[in-house]
Amino acid sequence: MSAAAELLVLERRASLERLRASASRLAAHPAVALGIACVGLVATFAGMLASGRSGPIGTIMFVPWVALLAARLGPTAGGLAGVAATGLYLTAAEVVGLPDDPAALALRLAPLVGVGVVAGLSSRRISSDALELQATNALQRALLDATADGICFTDAAGRLVFANAPLQRSAIELGLPPYGSVTDRLLTLADRTTEPGRFRERMQELASGHAASEDEFELTESGRVFCGSTAPVQRADGTLVGRIWALREVTADRRLERLRDAFVAAVSHELRTPLTSLSGFLELLGDEEDSLALTGRTYLNAARRGTARLQRIVEDLLLVAQIEAELLELRTEPIDLMELAAAAVELARPAADEKRIAVTLDIEGPLALEADSVxxxxxxxxxxxxxxxxxxxxxxxxLSASSRDGRRCIEITDNGSGIPHDELGQVFSRFYRGSSATRRALPGTGLGLVIARAIVEGHSGTISVDSREGEGTKVTVALPLRQPDGGTYR
Structure with missing residues (x-):
């Protein structure tokens, strides 16, 4: 079927759906239902007069109209409708000349009144449940429409069941067709993305599988960037119900990240040259340190410490830029973890001595390892x-190190201030500074753990943080004994 023909079919279906909905709303109106029921009662009465018969079948003919009145107006109105229908029945019976039988009155009155009351009670319960369900559905729809993300749901066959307002707006803006599966519609964007081949491949994978996925794509002509995700929806027993899809525009976030990365790279490179010159001049000045007065030597040492700190910050910024560009190079070789840990402890001891902090090394003996020692x-x-x-x-x-499950495990434990539980998930984020560091004005860039994780994961290892606020923190690093490539790798 051509696109034009399918659009025509969709338009006709939509028209029929609107007509059906209008008819349902009209029939659900109490005044309309009352009119239909009254007309039905009168028509049944007229039919009995015209036919000249008023047997038990007459009672049955009144039942639908009594039930309709009861359904719309409640059990009391239903009972009264049953009494009125019985009166019409007996009037018709008298007009056509049938004998007035008290037993007939009871036999006709009881069923009609009973039908009216039961139908009214049932309808009231059903109406209450229906109203509650409608209110719940309306609330859920309003919540989904209020989200920033475009969200839709497809059934197990891939047919679109629901799409919220943000997704409908995004589909119109992107020019997606109003027909086909979600993946078929998204495939029409392939040639407009920066990576058409990869985009098509991902759509084909999503069309044939049910695994959860999250991807980003960028449009060439506009530079807009979108993040799309999907996940299967299953019942409690694991039966697949369908899939939920979400689409969010992240153009502003990506532009901000690019600006930040460009700024960091520019600042790092611009600072590196003057810092190198400054360090050289400080070294030259250090050659004449003996001729300086005490105050001059104090100033020189302060300048050295400040310059060294700035150099470390610049090196960290450049290293993070390499990590983000996936250009981190590791040169592995056989090393002794005990020697490396001992050197790190000695390097940290001056800072620890200033705060009278005891730094202890706990290693049983030499621990061979393949790693980049630097x-x-x-x-x-x-x-x-x-x-x-x-x-x-x-x-x-x-600082402790040991062998565990065929890996080298390093643990650094302290009894410091700890990390609040709600901040643990952010400690590996770039430039993140915890509330404790901010409150106590502690120096730092928020890059140490980012760099540590990148280096550890580059060694095919893992790093984790366990902390309790006010009790302390433990950082655990686990590394394989040997690296898969055994040399320089990225």
């Missing part, structure tokens, strides 16, 4: 620096 040492330096920074004066920090 980068892994950077991980230990960052983790020890964080532990000392957030541990109060007189506290303790322990």
């Amino acid at each position: 980068r892994l040492g950077q991980v230990l330096d960052n983790l020890l620096s964080n532990a000392i920074k957030f541990t109060p004066t007189g506290g303790a920090v322990v």
Whole structure:
């Protein structure tokens, strides 16, 4: 079927649906229902007069109209309608000349009144349930329409069942066709994306499978970026009901990230050159340190510390840029983890001594490992620096390492301020500074854990943080004994 023909069929279906809905609303109106029931009662009465018969069949002919009145007006009105129908029946019987039998009155009155009362009670319960269901559906629809994300649901066969207002607006803006499955409609965007081949491949995978997925795509002509996700919807017994789809525009977020990355890269490169010159001049000045007065030597040491700190920040920024560009290089070689950990502890000891913090190394003996000693040492330096920074004066920090389940495990434990539970999920985010660091004005860039995780995962390892506010923090690093490539890799 051509697109034009399918559109015509859809328009006709929509017209019939609107007609059916209008008829349903009209029939549901109490005044209309009352009119229909009254006309039905009179018509039944006239039919009995015309036919000259008023047997038991007459009672049955009055039942639908009594039930209709009861359904719309309740059990009391239904009972009265039953009495009125019985009166019409007996009037018809008298007009056509049938004998007035009291037993006939009881036999005709009881069923009609009973039908009216029962129908009214049932209708009231059904109407109450229907109104509650309508209110719930309306609330759910309003909630879905109020979300920022476009959301739709498809049944197990892939047919579109529901789409909220934001998704309908997005579909119109993107020019998606009003027919076909979700993947078929999205496939029409393939040639307009920056990666048409990858986009088609993902749509084909989604069309043939039911796994959860999340992807981003960018439109070439407008530069708009969208994040789409989908997941299966299942009953409690695991039976597939359908799929839920969500679409969100993230253009502003991606532009902000690109601006931030460009700014960080520019600042890092611009700072690197003057810092190199400054460090050189400080080294030259250090050659004449003996000729300086005490105050001059104090200023020189302060300048050295400040320059070294700025250099570390610049190096961290450049390293994060490499990580984001997936250009982090690791050169692995056989190393001894005990020697690396001991060097990291000695490097951290001066900062710990200033706060009278006891730094302890707990390793049973040599632990052979394949790793990039420079980068892994950077991980230990960052983790020890964080532990000392957030541990109060007189506290303790322990670095331990051991073999566990065929992996080398490193744990750095402190009894410091800890991390609030609601912040644990953000500690590996770029530039994130916890509430404790902000409140106590502790120095830092929020890049230490980001760099540590990237280096650890580059070694095919894992890193996790376990912390309780006010009790302390434990960071665990697990590394394989050997690297899969055994050399330089990315």
